[in-house]
Amino acid sequence: xxxxxxxxxxxxxxxxPDRKERKNLISLLQEIQESLGYLPREAMTELAKFxxxxxxxxxxVATFYNQFRFTSIGKYPIQVCLGTACHLRxxxxxxQEFERQLGIKxxxxxxxxxxxxxxVACMGCCMLAPVVRIGDRAPAVKIGDKIYPKMTPFKxxxxxxxxxxxxxxxxxxxxxxxx
Amino acid sequence: MTFKELTNRAKSxxxxxxxxxxxxxxxxxxxxxxxxxxxxxxxxxxxxxxxIEVKVIEVGCMGLCYAEPLVAxxxxxxxxxxxxxxxxxxxxxxxxxxxxxxxxxxxxxxxTFEVGEEGEAPYIPELPRFExxxxxxxxxxxxxxxxxxxxYLANDGYRGLEKALKMRPEEIxxxxxxxxxRGRGGAGFPTGLKWEICHSYSATPKYIVCNADExxxxxxxxxxxxxxxxxxxxxxxxxxxxxxxxxEGYIYIRAEYPLAVERVKVALxxxxxxxxxxxxxxxxxxxxxxxxxxxxxxxVSGEETGLMAAIEGETSEPxxxxxxxxxxxxxxxPTALNxxxxxxxxxxxxxxxxxxxxxxxTEKSKGTALFSLAGKIKDSGLTExxxxxxxxxxxxxxxxxxxxxxxxxxxxxxxPSGGMIPANLQDTPIDFDSLTSxxxxxxxxxxxVMDEDDCAVDATCFFxxxxxxxxxxxxxxxxxxxxxxxxxxxxxxxxxxKMEDIDFLLELAEDIKGGSLCALGGTAPNPVxxxxxxxxDEYAAHVLEKRCPAKVCTNLTAYCILQDKxxxxxxxxxxxCPTEAIGxxxxxxxxIDQEKCVNCGTCRDVCPPKYNAVVKLSPISxxxxxxxxxxxxxxxxxxxxxxx
Numbered sequence: 001x002x003x004x005x006x007x008x009x010x011x012x013x014x015x016x017p018d019r020k021e022r023k024n025l026i027s028l029l030q031e032i033q034e035s036l037g038y039l040p041r042e043a044m045t046e047l048a049k050f051x052x053x054x055x056x057x058x059x060x061v062a063t064f065y066n067q068f069r070f071t072s073i074g075k076y077p078i079q080v081c082l083g084t085a086c087h088l089r090x091x092x093x094x095x096q097e098f099e100r101q102l103g104i105k106x107x108x109x110x111x112x113x114x115x116x117x118x119x120v121a122c123m124g125c126c127m128l129a130p131v132v133r134i135g136d137r138a139p140a141v142k143i144g145d146k147i148y149p150k151m152t153p154f155k156x157x158x159x160x161x162x163x164x165x166x167x168x169x170x171x172x173x174x175x176x177x178x179x
Numbered sequence: 180m181t182f183k184e185l186t187n188r189a190k191s192x193x194x195x196x197x198x199x200x201x202x203x204x205x206x207x208x209x210x211x212x213x214x215x216x217x218x219x220x221x222x223x224x225x226x227x228x229x230x231i232e233v234k235v236i237e238v239g240c241m242g243l244c245y246a247e248p249l250v251a252x253x254x255x256x257x258x259x260x261x262x263x264x265x266x267x268x269x270x271x272x273x274x275x276x277x278x279x280x281x282x283x284x285x286x287x288x289x290x291t292f293e294v295g296e297e298g299e300a301p302y303i304p305e306l307p308r309f310e311x312x313x314x315x316x317x318x319x320x321x322x323x324x325x326x327x328x329x330x331y332l333a334n335d336g337y338r339g340l341e342k343a344l345k346m347r348p349e350e351i352x353x354x355x356x357x358x359x360x361r362g363r364g365g366a367g368f369p370t371g372l373k374w375e376i377c378h379s380y381s382a383t384p385k386y387i388v389c390n391a392d393e394x395x396x397x398x399x400x401x402x403x404x405x406x407x408x409x410x411x412x413x414x415x416x417x418x419x420x421x422x423x424x425x426x427e428g429y430i431y432i433r434a435e436y437p438l439a440v441e442r443v444k445v446a447l448x449x450x451x452x453x454x455x456x457x458x459x460x461x462x463x464x465x466x467x468x469x470x471x472x473x474x475x476x477x478x479v480s481g482e483e484t485g486l487m488a489a490i491e492g493e494t495s496e497p498x499x500x501x502x503x504x505x506x507x508x509x510x511x512x513p514t515a516l517n518x519x520x521x522x523x524x525x526x527x528x529x530x531x532x533x534x535x536x537x538x539x540x541t542e543k544s545k546g547t548a549l550f551s552l553a554g555k556i557k558d559s560g561l562t563e564x565x566x567x568x569x570x571x572x573x574x575x576x577x578x579x580x581x582x583x584x585x586x587x588x589x590x591x592x593x594x595p596s597g598g599m600i601p602a603n604l605q606d607t608p609i610d611f612d613s614l615t616s617x618x619x620x621x622x623x624x625x626x627x628v629m630d631e632d633d634c635a636v637d638a639t640c641f642f643x644x645x646x647x648x649x650x651x652x653x654x655x656x657x658x659x660x661x662x663x664x665x666x667x668x669x670x671x672x673x674x675x676x677k678m679e680d681i682d683f684l685l686e687l688a689e690d691i692k693g694g695s696l697c698a699l700g701g702t703a704p705n706p707v708x709x710x711x712x713x714x715x716d717e718y719a720a721h722v723l724e725k726r727c728p729a730k731v732c733t734n735l736t737a738y739c740i741l742q743d744k745x746x747x748x749x750x751x752x753x754x755x756c757p758t759e760a761i762g763x764x765x766x767x768x769x770x771i772d773q774e775k776c777v778n779c780g781t782c783r784d785v786c787p788p789k790y791n792a793v794v795k796l797s798p799i800s801x802x803x804x805x806x807x808x809x810x811x812x813x814x815x816x817x818x819x820x821x822x823x
Contacts, residue, residue, distance in 0.1 A: 083396030
């Protein structure tokens with residue numbers, strides 16, 4: 001989220017006059033989350049004003065659906081699939097192993113903001129169960145997200161390595177920039 | 180351009196492609212997860228490096244998901260060969276072999292589309308899977324570029340619409356009624372009848388809605404259809420719009436399927452560009468538009484009234500019916516809402532006729548059924564079979580049997596709303612009514628196979644947990660009843676159950692079934708009712724012996740290292756245990772600290788087969804006395820944590 005701008009400023013491009021219809025509520029929420037990473041309170045209030053409805057209605061819809069989140073997401077959001085096929089092949093063990101490795105519980109974001117952990121119901125990749133999807137700086141699922149097939153608790157550490165290396169690389173690059 | 184001109188142009192593009200060497204790579208989500216995009220890139224780089232001009236085309240999924248990444252190479256006047264597990268490393272070999280030279284690399288092939296020499300790769304249509312299948316909806320999937328409408332047009336696309344627009348709406352409805360097509364979303368309501376009711380109302384505007392909110396965990400039929408051949412769904416919707424008198428449609432796709440959303444978006448743009456959508460379609464005077472709505476992640480949005488509420492921008496809470504959507508649906512207007520696969524069948528029925536369609540399947544269930552095979556089955560993927568095919572044929576002939584040759588235990592058809600069908604009923608033919616009669620339902624097509632290592636109680640607990648999370652909370656039987664069932668089931672899996680709990684579950688299940696507002700609640704007890712009906716002895720073992728026969732329920736099982744089998748010099752388990760629960764030290768026999776063990780099973784996976792020293796036990800009282808005490812402590816702690 002670009003901190004220097006206010007939420008109102010940031011929503012200008014999304015809340016255009018041609019989208020004032022009630023039916024756009026969910027798609028607007030999706031777009032706001034897409035650009036801000038989550039749904040801050042101010043954004044929902046702003047949206048309510050825009051659609052001329054009580055803020056509580058916006059909040060009610062946003063909290064109803066699993067897709068929406070109200071805290072910021074990690075740089076690399078991790079989604080562990082717990083659909084039926086993944087459950088039968090040990091998806092829960094994968095989730096627990098991520099919880100141990102990251103030191104966070106499902107639904108939380110790590111303190112350094114690098115990883116967040118979620119469980120999802122099914123990605124439709126049941127033949128490769130259990131699967132894990134790791135996104136890149138985006139709350140919504142993207143086509144290019146990496147899906148890791150046939151996971152085992154042992155592989156959890158292994159697949160985290162490139163992300164940790166990337167974080168480390170970015171950190172050292174930042175340090176090299178003279179202030 | 181007229182329809183004929185459009186088709187001719189598409190056909191010449193298609194024929195030009197067929198008369199040149201080209202490579203098809205399956206890049207649906209399933210292929211991508213297996214590395215198909217890396218394969219595409221490797222082909223493009225290898226061809227560029229060698230300066231060869233050959234087209235690499237991304238197609239959808241052939242349904243053979245177990246074999247992905249899947250690649251097909253077509254060469255004029257040569258065998259067309261399909262290769263399985265074609266990861267990027269194998270690409271240079273294939274380019275060298277079959278693009279540059281004449282070696283079709285049959286050792287890498289799954290099969291060929293033409294009959295080859297004796298002893299070469301198998302002829303695909305004669306593989307046991309394809310002999311049992313009948314591909315109508317899937318017939319183009321994996322063969323055409325889903326982002327190129329000309330591929331669809333060249334393969335009979337939009338012929339149904341062209342014919343339909345010359346018919347009267349009533350004639351189309353009559354044809355669909357005569358065909359016997361029943362809704363493919365699960366309930367099996369006759370499509371023609373639904374359209375007829377919708378047509379009979381005079382209120383305008385009317386709407387066509389396509390339900391692509393495939394929320395059933397373990398089901399991916401709609402995803403594959405939309406990612407592989409989206410135009411057929413669009414064509415079905417346009418025909419539906421013309422038949423009921425609607426000029427607008429919505430297709431509601433869950434956001435968890437980003438590729439399906441993208442491919443449908445492209446398909447809609449292309450259809451509009453060629454005049455299959457918009458005003459005055461094919462100069463008929465009929466106009467129709469389709470909007471795309473993406474779901475925001477709620478299972479209940481798959482319920483028809485819930486789905487329409489979501490399109491309206493509301494919370495997806497179902498409402499009582501009647502009035503049915505055909506009378507009062509989207510924004511209170513007459514709406515025909517059907518599943519992806521229902522729409523995908525429409526153009527074929529119009530084009531080939533109701534009698535042809537009605538000749539496929541059983542007396543009361545016509546046409547084909549699509550199933551996504553997953554779980555403990557060897558050849559998982561998508562299959563399309565005539566209605567009436569038995570469970571056994573699907574598991575053994577199409578799916579090639581159970582993974583690792585374990586014993587077939589049960590199949591869950593219809594996801595969390597369906598039932599657990601035991602292996603001894605595997606000769607049941609699959610059609611709407613036979614499945615209902617044994618306590619299950621057709622559902623949308625999830626087909627999850629369980630083997631002897633799966634626990635019926637644990638699986639039931641999983642489904643009820645899912646429903647509890649996804650219940651919208653509007654009506655009490657579903658909101659509170661399912662939560663109560665979950666608590667009782669959890670108690671049983673924790674070894675705290677009583678025999679009277681089972682009767683209580685049966686009673687509660689009937690109440691939830693009868694008292695819920697929508698199908699989500701109404702079908703939620705199916706897994707409970709069927710698992711108790713068919714696997715009562717397993718419930719009894721959990722309750723009376725505190726034993727999980729399949730050794731799945733964590734609080735009733737424990738890992739143990741057999742002293743006489745453990746090799747002192749090996750450290751595999753010690754080094755890989757995520758909780759450092761294995762001790763004993765270098766050169767000593769290893770031992771699991773049951774208080775620290777989290778039952779992940781890594782030690783058993785890494786223990787070299789020549790020792791095979793790690794075993795799983797149930798009940799936990801079969802552990803050595805000291806370990807048992809430690810495990811009991813750990814279990815008590817785990818239960819306490821899960822309850823808070």
